[in-house]
Amino acid sequence: MTFTIDYLALAPELVIVGTLLVVFTLDMVLTRPKKFWIATAAVAGTALAAIPLVILGVQGETRSMFDGSYVVDEFALVLKGLFIVAAYLVLLMSHHYIESERYYQGEYYFLLLASVLGSLVMASSRDLIILFIGLELTTAPLFLLTGWRKGDAKSNEASLKYFILGVLSTAILLYGMSFLYGLTGEITFSGLAEATAGRGDEPAMVMAILFVIVGFGFKIAAVPFHFWAPDTYEGAPTPITAYLSVNSKIAGFVALLLMLYIALPGVSEVWAPALWILAALSMTVGNLSALRQTNIVRLLAYSSVAQAGFMLVPFAAAAVVGADLEEAFAATVVYLAIYAVMNLGAFAVVIAGARKTRSGELSAWAGLAQVDSRLGVLVAVFFFSLAGIPPLAGWFAKFAMFRSVMIAGGTTTVVLAVIAAVNAVIALYYYAKVVKTVWVDDPTGEFVEDVEAAPAVSLRLALWVSLALTVAIGFFPALVTFVGDASRVIAVGG
Amino acid sequence: MSPYFESYLTVGAFAGLGAVLVLGMLGIAAVLRPTNPTSAKKMTYECGVDPVGSGWSQTYVRYYVFGLLFVIFEVEAVFIFPWAIILERLGVFGLVEMMIFIFILVLGLVYAIRKGVLEWE
Numbered sequence A: 001m002t003f004t005i006d007y008l009a010l011a012p013e014l015v016i017v018g019t020l021l022v023v024f025t026l027d028m029v030l031t032r033p034k035k036f037w038i039a040t041a042a043v044a045g046t047a048l049a050a051i052p053l054v055i056l057g058v059q060g061e062t063r064s065m066f067d068g069s070y071v072v073d074e075f076a077l078v079l080k081g082l083f084i085v086a087a088y089l090v091l092l093m094s095h096h097y098i099e100s101e102r103y104y105q106g107e108y109y110f111l112l113l114a115s116v117l118g119s120l121v122m123a124s125s126r127d128l129i130i131l132f133i134g135l136e137l138t139t140a141p142l143f144l145l146t147g148w149r150k151g152d153a154k155s156n157e158a159s160l161k162y163f164i165l166g167v168l169s170t171a172i173l174l175y176g177m178s179f180l181y182g183l184t185g186e187i188t189f190s191g192l193a194e195a196t197a198g199r200g201d202e203p204a205m206v207m208a209i210l211f212v213i214v215g216f217g218f219k220i221a222a223v224p225f226h227f228w229a230p231d232t233y234e235g236a237p238t239p240i241t242a243y244l245s246v247n248s249k250i251a252g253f254v255a256l257l258l259m260l261y262i263a264l265p266g267v268s269e270v271w272a273p274a275l276w277i278l279a280a281l282s283m284t285v286g287n288l289s290a291l292r293q294t295n296i297v298r299l300l301a302y303s304s305v306a307q308a309g310f311m312l313v314p315f316a317a318a319a320v321v322g323a324d325l326e327e328a329f330a331a332t333v334v335y336l337a338i339y340a341v342m343n344l345g346a347f348a349v350v351i352a353g354a355r356k357t358r359s360g361e362l363s364a365w366a367g368l369a370q371v372d373s374r375l376g377v378l379v380a381v382f383f384f385s386l387a388g389i390p391p392l393a394g395w396f397a398k399f400a401m402f403r404s405v406m407i408a409g410g411t412t413t414v415v416l417a418v419i420a421a422v423n424a425v426i427a428l429y430y431y432a433k434v435v436k437t438v439w440v441d442d443p444t445g446e447f448v449e450d451v452e453a454a455p456a457v458s459l460r461l462a463l464w465v466s467l468a469l470t471v472a473i474g475f476f477p478a479l480v481t482f483v484g485d486a487s488r489v490i491a492v493g494g
Numbered sequence B: 001m002s003p004y005f006e007s008y009l010t011v012g013a014f015a016g017l018g019a020v021l022v023l024g025m026l027g028i029a030a031v032l033r034p035t036n037p038t039s040a041k042k043m044t045y046e047c048g049v050d051p052v053g054s055g056w057s058q059t060y061v062r063y064y065v066f067g068l069l070f071v072i073f074e075v076e077a078v079f080i081f082p083w084a085i086i087l088e089r090l091g092v093f094g095l096v097e098m099m100i101f102i103f104i105l106v107l108g109l110v111y112a113i114r115k116g117v118l119e120w121e
Helices: A007-029 A036-059 A074-100 A105-124 A128-146 A153-184 A189-196 A203-219 A228-235 A238-263 A265-291 A296-320 A325-357 A373-387 A394-408 A411-439 A457-475 A478-488 B003-032 B062-085 B092-114
Strands: A063-065 A070-072
Touching: A007 A036, A007 A063, A007 A105, A007 B092, A036 A074, A036 A105, A070 A074, A070 A105, A074 A105, A074 A238, A074 A325, A074 A457, A074 A478, A105 A128, A105 A238, A128 A153, A128 A238, A153 A189, A153 A203, A153 A228, A189 A238, A189 A265, A203 A238, A203 A265, A228 A238, A228 A296, A238 A265, A238 A296, A238 A325, A265 A296, A265 A411, A296 A325, A296 A394, A296 A411, A325 A373, A325 A394, A325 A457, A325 A478, A373 A394, A373 A411, A373 A457, A394 A411, A394 A457, A457 A478, B062 B092
Parallel strands: none
Antiparallel strands: A063 A070
């Protein structure tokens, strides 16, 4: 029996594990006034985890471990980088929010880092079991974190709904996976790809694949599996909502795409129509529901449901007509990266704004720009970017999506592209409505005007980083095209 | 029918046989036995002792936390037994790995003690 463990390839995960233990120990040792060291350690550890990533990226070789079950290739590195940057921004947003409300601080960072660890593991997973463990490690801490505001009934509701539907989706997903294993006797993706090819006409195979898609549908909050999302997003602490809508959603997406692209490309005639329907429904229902929202967090929740639909478009379109999936895969990863940056920015601005308005209701935000024009500019930047208006980053995400659809060609694809185009216009209405409320409308109430209400340094840093990235990617899309190109170098493993 | 589903036929046969067996035994007993219920016979059987009070009773919620802590040691044992069997082949590497594993679990226990979970008042 020999073990070959490539410690450098595992270094990002190991650094996060180390940080996690340090945070945990600090929480036991420190007294309340010194608890800020916990946040500092968490932020520093997350930043430290990026160093081995860069080293691995410069070396640029594919490393495979455990009989090809765990692979560190360019695709995995890019996604790990994305997860770490997003986690870093969420930690910066959390710091003051958690400190000001007298929450349990140590446990908060511990659980958040555990979730980050899960997403890092998942990006490298190339078999069903590691994928499942990674995905669950990403989700399980969030059940607790959504209910972090213990005294608030809405937070409890959020946690309970997320927990029940999360467990349900896990059960369905696992059931589907067990069928896949039962039918093929394989757990590695490469093995599955060989064993499933051309077996799309077996009823048991169809059922297994549909179970897997439904399970992931819950995780990425695609219509009709999105009902938990608005309530959970509204009740959870806002930094956790940001984390849910970015890291947790991207983790679900990556898992889904890994399975479909590497493990099940031979039975695309089964999952392609299902994905097509999910994409069309998510865009349409998400956007139409968002039109009616008066709460800014609920609006962002429905917007993220709709964005999930947009992200599914390239893959669904290419698979339906049987085109090459590589282009679609790259487009989706580019979309994920841009979505992460601008959505985190939008949530950071919501946290900063809520310190002045003391409310998530859109009516309380009226005329905010008259008091704080810098905040007004930030609202405009992030919401217009989400709508996809050049020169902000969002336009390139939409561009990459439509481009890959056009490359695929075919009637069903064009229908999906038309649905996406109509939805992009609908989305502009409600994103612009937020900007209009902040800039044009007259204030309906008083804003909190004291020093306390000014965004903390860490929150400001989060805002600056996401602002810089959103604008820079908009002007120089080449910054993210390497993300898409890297995902072409995906190693199958085994 | 694919061989995959054919193997489920065995499961179905066993389930059917089980159902027939249970229904048959209870059915024959119901036909043959004399029926003469008295209040003493209808009482709930609890190890031969007369039941006191209602079926609902309160349990100290702290037992839940103790139960949870017990799980830590259960998990530890589940991993330590197979590890102990192949320890000689694993060598120092295996020893270090297990120490790390136990260290993390002990950290959890220290955390529970620090939070005052084990203080009984």
